[in-house]
Amino acid sequence: MPLEISISVQAEGFDPGAEYQLLRSENSADGATAMFVGNVRDFSPGATGDHQSVAVLELEHYPGMAESALTDIARQAAARWPLGRVRIIHRYGPLAAGEEIVFVGTTSAHRQAALDACAFIMDFLKSRAPFWKKEIATGAEEGSWVEARSSDADALKKW
Amino acid sequence: MPLEISISVQAEGFDPGAEYQLLRSENSADGATAMFVGNVRDFSPGATGDHQSVAVLELEHYPGMAESALTDIARQAAARWPLGRVRIIHRYGPLAAGEEIVFVGTTSAHRQAALDACAFIMDFLKSRAPFWKKEIATGAEEGSWVEARSSDADALKKW
């Protein structure tokens, strides 16, 4: 099957079950499907170790670059592993606790290719795709920008 | 959240979208969900490099041990990574091309934990859970047992 890459940067929600069906549709040559979904957590580890309830996550993005960065990452994954389909969805705008933020789905004839590609895409997305999270705690007016974590930059070194 | 492990060994099909919803239900502490689905491929690479169409896959299992082996693997994963939920489904009996065989879903507060645990479970399931596949080609009466691959045994070494 020729490689199919599909990228969406969108405000609307998505349904991981429907995405799974699209990854599988007319794709019985690929026996392996790996998926990752990131959701808004309702607790955020504070810098001082305390936990604050997050009411809303505000996701800012760089329109245009967000799509092209995700496409680049998908292509890099497809150059490293024999993938059939790659699907990436990333939302922007205000998101409530529990809502889906990101979806990465990969299909391959080989389970390790599908799983590694899925992990690779998430690692690069975390450090290379232009999205920024602001957490707005319950009852707060002002939000606070999420700090980038050095563990995310370190995660790229294993690839 | 206390660890929740759920294992099913069943003849019936399953719906990965519904499994995703169960993994997420009342679980907003875990922002990361990783899933793997294995499906029956319609082509099987033959030993001589030719490709034969697979009409039916017959999955034999060791009742009782199958459930306990999968539970052990899930517990090993939960001992290594901070997981919230682990869900494993493995089917047995006759399966047509394209049908789901196996589902592994993991949730965690950390994406790498969820993804690594999902890959770990699949690797150990492939080499340690008592299931055996027989491929029955289109038009054939007799099936042939799938040979275990040394790459699957090798996959355990990385953990």
Place this chain on the structure above:
Amino acid sequence: MIKVLFFASLREQLEREAVEVDATGLTDITQLRNRLAEQGAVWQSALGNDQLQVALNQQLSSMDAIIRDGDEVAFFPPVTGG
């Protein structure tokens, strides 16, 4: 008695899913395997495979595991699920 199960290609070769074996004089799984192999060429061949796997009471085991009356032992080829 020891309950002995066979799966997949082993079950087909031996044309049976299970046998009961008297535990008298059997200390470990290797001895059980040898006693079964004495039953003929098909048994010798099926159980002589160096890829043969074994489970004792539904846990993956090794051939030198000690067995007792009432145990369940299963022989099978390398697993291929997933």
Place this chain on the structure above:
Amino acid sequence: MIKVLFFASLREQLEREAVEVDATGLTDITQLRNRLAEQGAVWQSALGNDQLQVALNQQLSSMDAIIRDGDEVAFFPPVTGG
């Protein structure tokens, strides 16, 4: 002109999403950054952050990348999506 964009905390600190800068005399992104920083203490502080990231024409870039009239340059803090 060079179109300069700011995102996230940088956009908030500078209280603007974009500015247009005359490309005359500017060879690379560092020079553009220095010229913007001259506009006051807030600019100096926001653009002086050593974690500052930059994209040139919507591709992640380095501060020594050459720029030309018509380019789009974006400054932003480390990304935190996913």
